[in-house]
Amino acid sequence: MGHILKKHILLLLMLAPVLVLGQNVIQGKVSDSGNGDLLPGVNVVVKGTTTGTTTDFDGNYELNVGSLPVTLVFSSIGFKSHEILVSSAGTVNVTLDEGLMLQEVIILGNRSKPRTVIGSPVPIDNIGVAELKNTGQPTVDKMLTYKVPSFNSSTQAVSDGTAHFDPADLRGLGPSRTLVLVNGKRKNLSSLVYINDTPGKGEVGVDLKSVPSAAIERIEVLRDGASAQYGSDAIAGVINMVLKRNVAYTTVGASSGITTEGDGFNFAADVNSSINLGEDGGFLNLTLGYYKQEKTNRAGTPGEDTLFGVPANDPDWGSWLAANPDLGMNVGQPELKKIDMFFNAGVPFKNGNGELYTFGGLTYRQGTSFALYRTPYWIPDPFNLLHAPGTTYQGFQPTFETDVRDNNATVGVKWKLFTMDVDLSGTYGRNAVDYDVSNSINQDLGANSPTTFDVGAYTFSNTLANLDFSKDLGTVSIAFGAELRGERFTAMAGEPASYFGAGTQSFPGLQPSNVVEATRENFGLYGELEWEPTDRILFGGAVRYEDFSDFGDNTSWKVNGRYLLGDNQGAIRASYSTGFRAPALHQIYLSNIQTLVSGGTISNQGTFNNVDPIIRDGLGVPQLTAETSKNITAGFTYKPIENLSFAVDFYNVKIDDRVLFTNEIGFDGDATTDNPVEEILLANDITSLKFFINAVNTNTTGVDVVASYSNIAMGNGNLGVNIAANFNNTKIEGEIKTPAILASNGYQMFNRKEQARITKVRPKSKVLLGLDYAIEKWNFILNNTYFGEVSWDHGSDPQKDQVFAGKVITDLILGYDFSDKISANIGINNLLNVYPDELDPKGDVVTDLGGRFRYPWEVNQFGYAGTIINAGISLKF
Template sequence: MKKIALLLFLLNVTFLFAQKDISGVVKDNSGSALPGVNIIEKGTNNGVSTDIDGAYKIKVKDGATLVFSYVGFSKLEKQATSTRIDVVLSEEGGQALDEIVVTGTRTAPRSNTTTALPIDVISAKDLASTGQASFDKALQYKIPSFNTVQTPVNDATSLLDPYEIRNLGPSRTLILINGKRKNMSSLLYTQTSPGRGETGADISAIPQDAIERVEILRDGASAQYGSDAIAGVMNIILKKSTNGGSATLRTGITGKGDGEMIGISINNGSTVGDKGFVNYTVDFSKVQLANRPGILSAQDESDYWGVPLATTQAFLAKKPDGGNVNGSPETAAAKFEVNGGSDLSENSKIYYNAAYVYKKVNSFANYRAPYWRTVESMPYLASLYGNGTPASYVGYVPTFIGDLNDYNATLGYKNVTNGWNTDASVTIGGNKQIYTVTNSQNRSYTDTNGNGKQDDFITEPFIYARDPKVYTGQTTFRPGGTSFNHLVGNIDISKVLTDKVSIGFGTEFRTENFEVIAGDKQSYDGMGADSFQGNDPANSGKFNRYNLGAYLDIAVDFTEDFLVNGTVRHEDYSDFGAANVWKLSSRYKFADDKFTLRGSLSTGFRAPSLHQIYTEKSQSTFSGGAIAVTGIISNVSTAARSLGVPKLTAEKSNNLTLGFGFKPTKNFNFTLDYYNIKVKDRIVLGNLVNGQAYFVNAIDSRTAGLDFVAGYRNIMLGTGKLALNLSGNYTLVNERVGSVKNPASVTALPGNQTVFNATQDALMFTSRPKFKYIFGGDYEIGKFNFSLNNTVFGPTKFKNADYSDPGLSTEFETKMVTDLGINFNATKSLSLALNVNNIFNVIPKYKITSDGSASANAIVNNPALLHAQDMNITFDGRYNTMSYDGFHFSQLGTMFNLSLNYKF
């Protein structure tokens, strides 16, 4: 703290320039106030946003120029010749090319017209128009290159769904809050789902009403921001409004009558003294279970388990859905966010933001049918889950409960002296998850009679082989959990040296701590708790590291049209070494700024996470149609060394982006960008080899594709105005490059075993949509606003491990999801919005296909053989939504959402 205080003192010992306060109101052509308009002192990072009434106040130097910008409106510059400047902004097309952004450069802010990089800007209004309940799902239906999907029956994955940009996994998109790094989650995805073997930030925890806008940089940015930015950067800008606020009551339900949601959110702000502001958001919500188990076939169950048909018929007569509870879990959440700041002097200020989120999620494992966990082999089940008689036992379904706490906070100081912009900040953040398993059992036993049977359980269940203590009838277990936190210090300095050259440089120091929290003995001893084994103390512990990074960024406007921007960065980690990366980008405008050519070439890196280095645990996985308990061994363990597993090193990338923008009129714009990303030494959670899995730099990959965005606004239709938008992402290449980098101990095994098999290859590459298009229209007339949005999800392909023939695959068809939104502004203060998402109740559909081989063709062309394969693919043929096998959007069908907003 003394060092920080000294730094702040030194930064304050500066020569002060005369400054003055400028205030005013920003409106649109109709006279309506525009909240959230960005106002920046040109050539600096000094900026504010308008409040809910369109009002603003900013302190600038004498003679300064103010730049006003807002998504969908023309940029406007005003000379600060008086203390009050009122502004009227004219509407522009779609995601306006001239929106001022702060993401993608470490020098002065630029507009989308003058930046050399592809950046999406999504306003709070855009997010709200989707009608989606969470921030990540709203982005799913606004950004074509962004994908996330709900993964049912995947244990802790139900706490936060994996997301990704450009099919590169959650670990390769860096999340920022007001330009500062947000903490990662403590959850490591270990199941067969997107992001397997990775972790990411919990963006679903961010309350939407706290967000002013989101800037998404679709380009590698490791040189500018450090690790985790191979695919791009998402910068979430929080609201700054101070006059008035709003309260929103929202409710919803699925077309099936379940998944009921209710929530309330309050956003408000005020000034603090004469020089400060604060804006805060409080959000409470509860979502009930949405269950999609399907109806089981008694004959299929009989064939699958090898039991008499009468047995399955008797069970399914009582539970036609097999007792399964899967789809969308019950979730309760409380979210708090605050954003504020205050002037210290005429050229310095402090700023801060903080957030805390609590989530509780209740989900379910697969139902243990009485012909799966049988009373004949475990007689005690009749007492544990019945009245003591065999006839009373009808199976059981373990539940999984997760308690998540996530927090982040930033305190910073800004100073402007002689045109030098200095920003010093400290950021903390953390995520902790504690798990509970109920309605379960531990199947370990001691055979004291020596007869190989579980007789001892009849009177004394749970006699542990490693502990003489007897646990009788225990059904609730505490498996432990995980925790992650970081501390980040940043110093960023920038200056516009001349009208052609600007410079930025800075440093970052970060410490990270990861903890595996041990479970109670009953949860891990022997076979552990059925469905989710606890963390053994031998595999638990606290792990940490630190790193120091520095960068230099120079931008040169050789002419008004020609820009070149270069960045270099050095990072040094305490646990695996250093990395050096660079980036070069350029932009050229011509034809009176109607055309813009842009491109970038860069190298990048991603440090292995502490989760990937130190995770060691037992887990339940599907194997050969049954659940097996397998293990993940730590990458730095003696077991890993004995298997010849090398220590993890950083992933390295080469990124190329080329694109252009076309804006022939003020109401129409179009951008097209090509990207090509090669990742070397990509870290994966390996396939099971002799019952063990581990992390290894196993593959190289290449991802290439096209992003396009088009918008046409202000189309007069009757007495209203229509706006159309079309955007899309098309994947040209997403594949492994070269052979798998198996450890020597694996290559020496018989049978061509590998740590990266066909199933993992499909999960990482072909199970992502080949393309995704979003076509929508907004029509404003009187007090009404109508929106219609169509999202086309391209085909995916998955190769399930349970197929009997390697030539078989699961292919999901191309589908279009249509969303309708109606907003009614009843009064100046009161508005009502109805959203019907997926109005045509479109559900992902798959078919089993052949690669053309004779053996695979024989199965596909034989209905009986094909049906048998369908029954054997990770339960999906029998249970509709048991796992992720390549489906690419929600399986819940139609959703109805209603919200009532009142402005104070």
């Protein structure tokens, strides 16, 4: 009896660790094979599922896998991923080898089998949060600008709502043609159409300021057409923001900066942490962020006003011009305050065969930008509304103030069904912007005019349901699924005082006739197939059918292939695809009246929507329909030695029937007013009109080059060198499809300036050279970014065209690790204080608005803030 009892006690002691930890618990440590350091934040995932965890600050992990055997995948940015088959519970220690960007595992571009960048049949960038922060930029859109050569985003000035959203695009194809995902789910568009004379005019994009960098683990950028896989908008490529999961520690960061001119002060603070949910690897990751920036001012100082014909020695206004040589202007980045709250959560099933997940966030920001200064000789204030009685009237500069809310949330479940991986999810996203104009008047209201006006609001929302199936069958992988999507766009009128008579100075409010509540639905089906007949050869294909309730259906398809070189030393790859982009609801239904400067005069421009009988019947403009595209990509990756890699990819994108915003169409200048356009102008009391139309075919050709050489021994430290470049050229093919009524009356829809906005306003070349040297506790980063030349073409006179030369922006960042948990950095962005070429007075008065603008405002390579000095600190606990 005693012998049997001892045996049971011994057995219990042997099983105690298992009983405490759970039946199938795997635990261990993950370390760096090079120096033996324990690695925090390593992803540990059960292959083929989303069940996983991350190592804590001391490199420990613990995972309940439910059933055995399983294959665990260990991955971390900067290290090669490692797979290991585990047949029994217990301790499994793993070491990771340092790796290259080409070895990092990505999920974008395929649903059934995760691949490395080097093994992908299409070009994909995998950018970790550390790389993003090493650009020294404050927001995600600017980080990508200084990290991805084919991505461009720059701050706009004196451009109403556009100043608060910063149009961004891939390959110079416009914001509308880049699809943005969060954790693989479609992100909602912004509610704003960029209707001002900026890059991306007439386009609709995603508000990239609405996802804080502190919530992001990495960003995957697919530089290839992907409509057949992901649907509308993916003509230029796809950006997938992957949120942080179960991080090993809480991180608190703070940073601040200011220009050497003493303006543009910014301050940012954020915290990211996670909470364990249950004992099976569940997690809740939370991010809270705050960002504030003050305005910059780089206005011109002409000392005279050629826009209104007021010379410097004018007997009435010469003294005012001498005291205000900048004509009262404020030209630069807007004021901004932003708060972000994001979450990402997952709870695995008890049996380890699935996961319930949810993620999303809310961004709220307030912004103030500035309109043209109303000089005292331009707009009088006879009722002392904007100046105190007894004082000399100085004029006024209206402010354009925005309240932007962007929120999105996804809830889904992943599980195994008959050995297939199934993902069912629902997503809701919304972007709303409310506009106020302050420090302004409505002259037609006289003494009763307010000085602050609610001028209207826009909202856009989408609701999605996705059902995806995938299966890795070894040499064959399949995926298929369906998507239901509903969209809603609204435009709300401003207060009556904002649109009474001529309306508020700078932005007449949206009128009741501009009110919109438009909806549509679409249904999509897709299928994907990949076949690997050998370890080196891969063939893939995808097809997608979508049916839209407002304009019809579309079918797109894609084929690709890849051949691996040597022992995973590189690959030759190519793809061909068709694509499409549905016109945004905004582009179909937007209408308004806007104050603008044209030919030296101030006028009111009317935007008419595509369903208005005035446009459809009166001018013969056809119904908007989808753009279609043909995209070819071919290139190679090569890794001749362990730490050196290259990737070169050629691409050609042909887009038919681009949805574009016309130029101003006004009076033809003759003595009669009997053509259809002029009848519309007179009937609506406007001086010009615009509308959206499918009218232009374009052809874009380019090449992306990426080279990386890491871990170069230099003294007691290691040097990393990264070179990336994009070269591209877009041209308009064939005739512009002008409706017969307009053509017969001698009207152009897209003059030289608007054509150049498609082909010349983004750099045709951009080259990034990054040097990263780490020694002991120090880290030195030197980034050089070359922005190629851009051009502004005059609407009708080639003699007034202007070319702005390419420039190199140099950024220097010094980092120091006080300990494993405390680090700090000092950065200097635009170290050499480089500015764009100044505007040449040879252009007409609209080019620089009578000297008000010193630097180009309709084309913009990298902004004009000058040198910015910043510093930051990061704490982990």
